[in-house]
Amino acid sequence: DQQVKQNSPSLSVQEGRISILNCDYTNSMFDYFLWYKKYPAEGPTFLISISSIKDKNEDGRFTVFLNKSAKHLSLHIVPSQPGDSAVYFCAAPDNSGNTPLVFGKGTRLSVIA
């Protein structure tokens, strides 16, 4: 059973507009969340994280929002740029020790110029 779910496999956004990538989780014990960005044939790159004691974390054009009651987090990219086109993964540390990080299946973002 997937503990971290990214239900949208792909998303297309116009350059300059907002991109919103969503992630849901089932394990209420998760207390830290990360977003990774991946270009083809490269390893994922850490983008931004959020602790469960916060509901928002911002870093430049990237903001992550956490809604613990809904077990939902989202990554906002404003404004979107063509270079943001990549696959974005949501992840959480599995504190039960089963795996170091549990990843969603990813969302492919295409930013159209």
Place this chain on the structure above:
Amino acid sequence: KAGVTQTPRYLIKTRGQQVTLSCSPISGHRSVSWYQQTPGQGLQFLFEYFSETQRNKGNFPGRFSGRQFSNSRSEMNVSTLELGDSALYLCASSLGSTGSGYEQYFGPGTRLTVT
């Protein structure tokens, strides 16, 4: 600090052969994890090593194995290769502790093609 390095970057093998992939973590990182990425499958966890001990293992057959050395460098081995083993193999290192210590830093991956 230098990032995570993986060698080789590309590899072509024949069914039935075996292969060894290498990963050097970021200096000071004691945890090394391995993932397999195939089209549409996301990142599938293979195993994690911490201080030379396998700490976690994913749902892969015994043909997939690994080890970690005292300098934290890690190798993974796949024996009796099958066509379905063709994938991008990613190595990630982290401090291996709680919270932000779980942030994993990935290498560029090894692209394995089995023919």
